[in-house]
Amino acid sequence: MSPTPMRTPAPEDVPIPIRHARSWRIVPTVVRGVARRTVVERRGFRSRLLRDVWIDVKRFGAPNVRMIELTSIRGIRNVRVDGPVVRHGPLVLCALATLLECDRIFEMGTFAGETSWLLAHNVPKALIYTLDPHPRQGGPAGYAGTPEEARITELRGDPTDFDFSPYSGSIDLVRIDMGHECRHVGAATGAAFGMLSELGSIVWDDYTHCPSVYTYLNALAPSLERPIFHISGTRLAFYSRWDIVVD
Structure with missing residues (x-):
């Protein structure tokens, strides 16, 4: 004899009191939930909570970098990109590169090469130059053996001593992702401005997660003729000579 399947109650069968929801009404529930999870999950939950709160405090408290929504970028709603969700x-970066009609992109921080491939894949006319100070470990680059590999040039060097002069005034987008070398963000940024084309742009990764990047960009922003923006919900900050932000 087969077991009788259990019936899942329909939503209308569950007696849940309904009231007009407002944020202040759910405050006690939220506070109790945080307190309970702080006790039950202990260190892991507390560290994640404090990290996320601190990131949001930095975003809203930034003295000179303006926080904007992604939808504030003119035309971004019409851009479609392909890649892992x-x-x-990196997908937002690819959308910016598409929107800005980039022909030449310079990336500082290759790592596994996944973002290099995403850029080449989503901006099919662009040439990608990717610089990393360390020899690759753990196998070939993420773009090895792909059709996009032919448009990706891998470079070795450190932004503090690499010769950027061959790229002077010719790069439409510079991506700076220094990873564990974020103390070099100043040297990388100086090199990036020297490479920018007339309508070039710079995107910095780890703005919200690396104190050196956050501090440097907020100190740099007042000296520039155009603002630096942080895109809410991402780690990215960017500067552009295009007027792409809707005020």
Whole structure:
């Protein structure tokens, strides 16, 4: 005899009191939930909570970098990109590169080469130059053996001593992702401005997560003729000579 399947109650069968929802009404529930999870999950939950709160405090408290919504970028709603959904920041970067009609992109921080491939894949006319100070470990680059590999030039060097002069005034987009070398963000940024084309742009990764990047960009912003923006919900900050932000 087969077991009788259990019936899942329909939503209308569950007696849930309904009231007009307002944020202040759910405050006690939220506070109790945080307190309970702080006790039950302990260190892991507390560290995640404090990290996320601190990131939001930095975003809203930034003295000179303006926080904007992604939808404040003119034309971004019409851009379509292809790539892994978990790579939200790189996909936003690819959308910017598409919107800005980039022909030449310089990336500082190759790592596994996944973002290099995403850029080449989503901006099919662009040439990608990718610089990393360390020899690759753990296998070939993420773009090895792909059709996009032919448009990606891998370079070795450190932004503090690499010769950027061959790229002077010719790069439409510079991506700076220094990873564990974020102390070099000043040297990388200086090199980036020297490479920018007339309508070039710079995107910095880890703005919200690396104190050196956050501090440097907020100190730099007042000296520039155009603002630096942080895109809410990402780690990215950017500067552009295009007027792409809707005020």
